Amino acid sequence: MSTPKPQTSLRVQELIYGLKISEVMTKKVHAVSRRCSMRDVQTIMKSHSITGVPVVDTRRVVGIVSMNDIMNALEQGCMDDSVTKWMVSEVQTLAEEMPLSFAISAFSKFSFRRFPVVNRKNELAGIITSRNINLALIRELSRQLHEMEHQHELPDDKTLYDVVKIYSLHRYDFENGGKASSEIKKFLKERGITGKILRRVAVASYELEINLVAHSIGGILSFDINKERIKISSHDRGPGIENIKQALTEGFSTANEWIRSQGFGAGMGLPNVKRVSDQFAIQSALGMGTMIQSTIYFNPERKNED
Amino acid sequence: MNLKQIAEEVTAHVVCDKMNWEEIQIETIFASDLMSDVLMSDRDEMLIITSLSTEQSVRAAGIVGAEAVLIANNKTVSDGMIALAKELEVVLLCTPLPKYETCIKIGTIQAQ
Numbered sequence: 001m002s003t004p005k006p007q008t009s010l011r012v013q014e015l016i017y018g019l020k021i022s023e024v025m026t027k028k029v030h031a032v033s034r035r036c037s038m039r040d041v042q043t044i045m046k047s048h049s050i051t052g053v054p055v056v057d058t059r060r061v062v063g064i065v066s067m068n069d070i071m072n073a074l075e076q077g078c079m080d081d082s083v084t085k086w087m088v089s090e091v092q093t094l095a096e097e098m099p100l101s102f103a104i105s106a107f108s109k110f111s112f113r114r115f116p117v118v119n120r121k122n123e124l125a126g127i128i129t130s131r132n133i134n135l136a137l138i139r140e141l142s143r144q145l146h147e148m149e150h151q152h153e154l155p156d157d158k159t160l161y162d163v164v165k166i167y168s169l170h171r172y173d174f175e176n177g178g179k180a181s182s183e184i185k186k187f188l189k190e191r192g193i194t195g196k197i198l199r200r201v202a203v204a205s206y207e208l209e210i211n212l213v214a215h216s217i218g219g220i221l222s223f224d225i226n227k228e229r230i231k232i233s234s235h236d237r238g239p240g241i242e243n244i245k246q247a248l249t250e251g252f253s254t255a256n257e258w259i260r261s262q263g264f265g266a267g268m269g270l271p272n273v274k275r276v277s278d279q280f281a282i283q284s285a286l287g288m289g290t291m292i293q294s295t296i297y298f299n300p301e302r303k304n305e306d
Numbered sequence: 307m308n309l310k311q312i313a314e315e316v317t318a319h320v321v322c323d324k325m326n327w328e329e330i331q332i333e334t335i336f337a338s339d340l341m342s343d344v345l346m347s348d349r350d351e352m353l354i355i356t357s358l359s360t361e362q363s364v365r366a367a368g369i370v371g372a373e374a375v376l377i378a379n380n381k382t383v384s385d386g387m388i389a390l391a392k393e394l395e396v397v398l399l400c401t402p403l404p405k406y407e408t409c410i411k412i413g414t415i416q417a418q
């Protein structure tokens with residue numbers, strides 16, 4: 001059975017049609033003239049960590065030398081040859097005015113890993129790789145999502161449960177640590193969740209929130225809520241936990257005096273989150289970050305049915 | 307015992323009140339300067355006694371659903387704490403007594 005082709009979201013489609021290649025490409029191109037040797041190209045590649053160098057003649061692209069060509073020349077001991085001997089001279093270029101969608105099609109049609117980009121006068125104006133495309137899409141989508149998040153408030157309608165809400169937390173910002181948890185607690189209370197369940201959710205959320213403020217360099221806390229359960233996820237950008245087993249041991253703490261002066265850092269945070277969760281998961285890598293997920297069911301008998 | 311009896315016994319003044327705060331019945335009390343410990347409690351703590359005069363004391367009270375926070379040791383209460391107490395509907399009281407004496411006095415009413 002073949003997997004169905006994933007449908008591209010309308011927003012992404014709009015982006016790849018709306019962005020011009022000139023907005024995505026690398027403008028600073030390292031190019032060589034016909035007179036340069038293969039060794040010159042190799043030096044450029046090495047010093048700028050690139051894998052393809054266009055060859056130009058009065059700013060027009062006449063060829064391209066890739067890492068592959070360098071290897072072939074190296075193998076035959078011809079590194080002092082002129083680039084014209086080894087370059088690929090039938091170069092597929094893209095015009096800078098074209099929409100990004102053209103570049104994406106070109107990458108799937110040809111096996112090239114980069115395309116020189118030319119301006120209206122057919123002169124070299126830039127170079128585009130799939131890395132450029134990925135970065136541009138991530139940048140643009142992040143910007144759009146950021147705008148959406150700012151419009152996205154918790155619904156007033158008390159019958160509405162399904163909601164995803166994301167909060168950003170900053171290091172040592174104890175003044176705002178806890179705001180998200182208070183908001184979510186209020187949201188659930190208004191929808192009839194009370195007593196021990198409500199307190200468990202609030203405690204898990206608050207401990208995770210304080211953790212982000214006290215121990216991470218910053219991150220996000222997200223809530224995914226439906227009628228059955230709440231999933232609280234904490235993601236941070238570091239520093240990561242060296243020993244997860246230790247971090248989950250009651251009383252173990254890496255907190256400094258200042259965190260302790262705020263009433264935290266007793267080494268009870270993570271064990272407490274685990275204690276109040278129906279499901280608990282943690283992943284961490286030093287220097288990369290930590291992900292913690294806590295799920296709590298509103299009706300405890302239903303937790304085995306998910 | 308109700309919150310008013312407690313306030314009178316420890317000569318506390320009310321920094322932030324709420325409707326009918328005097329009548330609130332207090333059955334469970336937790337005394338700690340460590341909010342981590344408050345959060346670990348399994349009971350419905352109604353009153354939190356602490357010398358930690360920060361917004362997080364009020365925040366933690368709101369999280370565990372406590373009705374009131376009693377700040378001991380004559381600590382200064384910030385405007386931020388008062389605003390937060392109002393928002394979370396937590397009664398905020400302040401006593402000049404140290405935490406230990408505060409606990410003893412409240413314990414005496416409880417024993418009656």
